Amino acid sequence: MSSYDYDLFVIGGGSGGVRSARLAAAMGKKVAIAEEYRYGGTCVIRGCVPKKLFVYASQYPEHFEDAEGFGWSVGESHFDWKKLVAAKDREITRLEGLYRKGLDNAGADIFESRAELVDAHTVRLTALDKNVTAERILIAVGGTPNPHEALPGHELCISSNEAFHLEELPKSIIVAGGGYIAVEFANIFHGLGVETTLVYRGNEILRNFDNDMRAGLQKAMEAKGIRIVLRDVFETINETDDGLLVAHTRAGEKLVAGQIMLALGRDPNTKGLGLENAGVEVDHKGAIVVDEYSRSNIPSIFAIGDVTDRVQLTPVAIHEAMCFIETEFKGNPTSPDHDLIPTAVFSQPEIGTVGLSEEMAAEKYDELEVYRAEFRPMKATLSGRDEKTIMKLIVNAADRKVVGAHILGHEAGEMAQLLGITLKAGCTKDDFDRTMAVHPTASEELVTMYSPSYRVKNGERV
Ligand code: NDP
Numbered sequence: 001m002s003s004y005d006y007d008l009f010v011i012g013g014g015s016g017g018v019r020s021a022r023l024a025a026a027m028g029k030k031v032a033i034a035e036e037y038r039y040g041g042t043c044v045i046r047g048c049v050p051k052k053l054f055v056y057a058s059q060y061p062e063h064f065e066d067a068e069g070f071g072w073s074v075g076e077s078h079f080d081w082k083k084l085v086a087a088k089d090r091e092i093t094r095l096e097g098l099y100r101k102g103l104d105n106a107g108a109d110i111f112e113s114r115a116e117l118v119d120a121h122t123v124r125l126t127a128l129d130k131n132v133t134a135e136r137i138l139i140a141v142g143g144t145p146n147p148h149e150a151l152p153g154h155e156l157c158i159s160s161n162e163a164f165h166l167e168e169l170p171k172s173i174i175v176a177g178g179g180y181i182a183v184e185f186a187n188i189f190h191g192l193g194v195e196t197t198l199v200y201r202g203n204e205i206l207r208n209f210d211n212d213m214r215a216g217l218q219k220a221m222e223a224k225g226i227r228i229v230l231r232d233v234f235e236t237i238n239e240t241d242d243g244l245l246v247a248h249t250r251a252g253e254k255l256v257a258g259q260i261m262l263a264l265g266r267d268p269n270t271k272g273l274g275l276e277n278a279g280v281e282v283d284h285k286g287a288i289v290v291d292e293y294s295r296s297n298i299p300s301i302f303a304i305g306d307v308t309d310r311v312q313l314t315p316v317a318i319h320e321a322m323c324f325i326e327t328e329f330k331g332n333p334t335s336p337d338h339d340l341i342p343t344a345v346f347s348q349p350e351i352g353t354v355g356l357s358e359e360m361a362a363e364k365y366d367e368l369e370v371y372r373a374e375f376r377p378m379k380a381t382l383s384g385r386d387e388k389t390i391m392k393l394i395v396n397a398a399d400r401k402v403v404g405a406h407i408l409g410h411e412a413g414e415m416a417q418l419l420g421i422t423l424k425a426g427c428t429k430d431d432f433d434r435t436m437a438v439h440p441t442a443s444e445e446l447v448t449m450y451s452p453s454y455r456v457k458n459g460e461r462v
Contacts, residue, residue, distance in 0.1 A: 002135055006030045008329075009123050009134035011115045011273075014041020016305035016317030017140030018099050023325045025106035032132065033108055034115035034125055039099040042142050042306070043314040045092055046164050051184060053088045054164075055346045058191025062348075066383035079192060081169040088164070117274035120300045124274070136300055136328060139280075139288060140317070141273065143266035143306035153237025156245055157260040160185065170194055170258030174247055176234060177263035178205040180345055183217070185261060187348040190226045197227040197255060199234065199247070206345065210357035210406040212372065216390045217347055217408055223386065224348070229253065234260075268307045285309060292335035293327050294320055302328070311338055342420030344413030349387065352416030355404035355423050358394050362456045367397035369429070369452035373445045377410060391445045393429065397455070400428040405446070415443050 010021040013035030025031040038045045057079075064074045103110050113127035121133050145159035158166070160181050171194065175186045178200030190196040198205070198221075204214045205221075205228065222228055232251045237260060239245055247255045268287040275282060281289045281297040287309035288296055294304050304324055305317030319336055326334040342354035355361075361368050371393040380387050389409030396403050405419040422431070437444035455462050 002030075004121060004133040004135045006032050006109075006132065006134040008032075008136050008138060009115075009132065010034070010138045010140060011117075011123065012041065012140035012142060012269075012305075012307070013039040013099070013110075014140060014142050014305065014317065015043050015314045016142075016321045017041070017138065018103060019318050019321035020138050020140065020304065020324055021108045022102050022106045023322065024329055025103070025108040027325075027329055028107075029329060031106075031108040032111060032134070033103060034111040034113050034123070036112075036114035036127075038096055039103070039110075040092070040096045044095050044099065046161050048314055049095065050088050050092055050164050051160075051188070052346060053091065054084070054188045054192075055184070055348070057084050058188045059348065061191060061193070062385070066379070066385060069383040081166075081192070085165065116272065117278045117280070117301075120278045120298050134300075136302065138324065139273070139296075139301065139303040139307055140305045140321070141269040141307050142317075143309075143312060144269045145262065146264045146267050148262050148264050151234055151237065151262075153239075153245075154262065156237050156239055157262045159262055163261060166259070172196070172257040173259045173261060174199060174245075174255050174257045175261045175263060176200075177265070178202050178207065179263060179265065180206075182261075182263035183221075183345055183347050185263060186226055187221065187346075190221075190224060191348060195257075196225075197229060197257065199229045199232055199249065199255070201231065201233045203230060206351070208357070208360075209345075209351065209353060210392060210394075210404065211359060212390055212392055213351045213353065213357075213406050213408050216374075216388065217345075217349065217351060220349055220387060220408075221347070229255075266306065266312060268309055270307060283309070293333060294324050294336070310336075311341060313341065313343060316341065340420065340423050342416040342423075344416050346413065349389070349409050350407075350412040352407045352412030352414070352419070353405070354416055354420045355402070356394060357404060357406070358392070358456065361394045361396070361403050362459045365396045365398065365403070366458060368456040369395040369397050370454050370456060371395065371429070371449035371451075372453040373449055375442075375445070377442055378440060379410075389442055389445075391442075391449075393432070393446065393449065395429045395452075400430055402427055402429055402432065409442060411442075415446075419446070 007029040008024045008031045010017045010033040021033040113125040115123045148154045174197045175182045176199045186198045206214045232249045234247045236248045245260045270286045288303035304320035306312045323334040323336045326332045345351040373391045392406040394404035435447045
């Protein structure tokens, strides 16, 4: 009989924490989980899920416009922000309930409290003023938006957290950053009718994505009417007497808007967690340092998900949770596989991607075959919408393996999921070539690009 209160104590009720607690409890382990905000974590409560609902909402104006080309006359339309937020909140509450139910059914003890480490086996539940002990402690507290404290006036800005609960939709917004969140929200706000400006310090949005995707999306966003200010950053933010915000930039621009949103990356949520009480090592960003089995430097303490700053994605946290359970409770050491993770940016149009960009592949392999198609999607022929889909396969010429697949266009995220299987399976371009097309679809291009568009030899396009 263990001398601890629990076999496993999980701190953090997000995707990774809930999965770990549920699986361990279902095995008959004595498990507790603590969450200080809402069960479901960033993804469910104020991340991926409500974001995607907002993406759907923001697409309707284009649907209404496109309808005309197909013979429909759509009457006057009106958007009600409060109604959207309320509907989104109902869905999030339903999902939160499912997360709790899963934990409950598995037999885990559920605490609504902040939990902080007291020592290597003890956790303090601050809301209950109570200590509990556990043989193993799993930290899955996720991340939090980078507040950019060095920016004078940063406290006047919102982050993605607040964007989900704005009292009113602003008439205009400036979004800072060029990553997933900035790009997705710039598209959401623009689609909902907000005058939107994106300010990014780099040369082109979405660093590390394939250059064709970056350029194609940037062009599409600008064509829709999103202003993109590049190679610039905020120097100060001020508020005017009539409640508007003014951003002065390093390049000397003065930008005025109803709201300013910072989307400058996310920091590990380790502040005040008591890690030093247990001697848990963190890196310069405050992320918990773990080995390939998600073990911290303290044998009884483990960490998964965004708090470890490996790959900040929900499915990765869930995968790390399952590997943790296999390793610690099933006697089957399993380390998370972070290779070839398919991902999507829910911009408009979407980007779906897996594997290496052309630029990264060119650094790694001597010779590449690049297959590229750019075309007008079928729906746009009648809607008259000026838009392009881009598809790209990057093939290592030496063994014909497809090492990168990139799509800009409708449902690119859905396609990236399936392409992820083919790359994971090690499919070659010949496998793609002998696959029958599904006609008429956009994705048939992926199996009908028979000749390379160009080659890249020793980093040079030929
Ligand atoms: P990202 O890391 O994607 O992007 C951060 C952006 O902020 C970059 O463009 C970066 O510029 C810029 N930046 C950082 N610091 C500064 C600074 N001091 N001044 C100016 N610009 C700065 O982070 P996000 O916040 O967009 O998203 C966090 C994570 O959440 C992502 O890594 C992603 O994994 C995950 N996520 C995934 C989604 C999905 O799967 N669809 C959706 C939303 C989030 P630079 O490029 O120059 O470094």
